[in-house]
Amino acid sequence: MPVLTFEGGSLPQEKKKELIIRMTEAAAAVTGIPEEKFIVLVRELEDGSIGIGGLTLTEVKAARGVK
Helix, strand or coil: CCEEEEECCCCHHHHHHHHHHHHHHHHHHCCCCHHHHHEEEEEEEEEHHHHEEEEEHHHHHHHHHCC
């Protein structure tokens, strides 16, 4: 069974569901493998565990005024 993995920041449950559906549909369309064969893993990372340009995502968001 093919495994698709998404790693990123925290998402609301409805967005995770949409992501799983769309990733599955796209992968099935491209590969010809039936959708029911795919496993999708959504790995949520805390903002402090993501680095961009030497800063944590927490720091990047704070600098941009994003909560």
